[in-house]
Amino acid sequence: MxxxxxxxxxxxxxxxxxxxxxxxxxxxxxxxxxxxxxxxxxxxxxxxxxxSRDELIAELVQDGLGELAAAVRAGALPEGGPRERLHALARAFHGWAVARPGLFLLVSSAPTLAGVEEVLGPFLPVFAQARSAPALDGLPAWAHVREGDPVAALTGAVLVWTRLQGVLSVELRGPFAGVGTALLAAEIDSLADTMGL
Missing domain, CATH: 1.10.10 (Arc Repressor Mutant, subunit A)
Structure with a gap:
């Protein structure tokens, strides 16, 4: 106590x-x-x-990653095809970032992202069902999946992270505010096509 x-x-x-x-x-x-x-x-x-300022920022980043991971987990669909589940996860990620833009920008610009595996974890089973994936070197322990291809799972998770960062960067920092939802759908469809989902 x-x-x-x-x-x-x-x-x-x-x-x-x-x-x-x-x-x-x-x-x-x-x-x-x-x-x-x-x-x-x-x-x-x-x-x-x-x-120090760095200690405060590090705690804010960890808090932000925890919030983002919770939002992504909450957005996961218990059923449905991989493409439908991927879109639901991406919308949850996007929704959290748009609701918390300052914290998202801080998280996305952090020099180290210890905890990102919690955010990307729900994406792994979706991408593990992919039919094709470019090979990545090295497979971290957090990227292993119970079923499916762990290399495809990690590849998809890394690609979805970069694509979501891109969409949100354009929407939150650039002159394209308000186009995020349509851009997000197009980007996730493109990724699903690339991964054979």
């Missing part, structure tokens, strides 16, 4: 992360001093909760 002091510390850490996300969502650069000011704290006081 946690002590009142531990609960208070966790509450303040959550508030710091929320303030940082609000700042990112407003398109403002992330600095601990600006986040502290938003919360009515001094910069040095904030360092009691996060040792």
């Amino acid at each position: 946690s002590t009142p002091r531990q609960r208070y510390r966790e509450q303040v850490r959550r508030e710091i992360k929320q303030a940082a996300l609000a700042r990112i969502g407003e398109g403002e650069p992330l600095s601990l001093t600006a986040v502290a000011r938003r919360l009515g704290m001094t910069g040095p006081a904030l360092y009691k909760y996060f040792a």
Whole structure:
């Protein structure tokens, strides 16, 4: 059981992360001093909760990947053909990113994506049913599937990650806001064709 002091510390850490996300969502650069000011704290006081800006960003990225993974899992269809299931997963990914653009942009620009396997995990069984796949070197442990081709599963997962990143980058950063849903459907159909789904 946690002590009142531990609960208070966790509450303040959550508030710091929320303030940082609000700042990112407003398109403002992330600095601990600006986040502290938003919360009515001094910069040095904030360092009691996060040792550095990098530590705060790393936690935000991990939180974001956890949220994204949960959204993708929630969007999975229990039945249906692989193409239909792929579209459902991609829509769930896209929907989360559009709802949380600042956090998505932070997650997608992170130098390391430990946790991405949780996001891509639901895609693996879909792509394991692919009829063809270009070969990738090396197969990480998380890419193994119970049934089907693990190489196709990993290849498809990597390709869906890059294609979703591309669609969202164009939609969230570029002059093509509002075309994401149609672009997403076309991109996922193209990927399904490439993978023989």
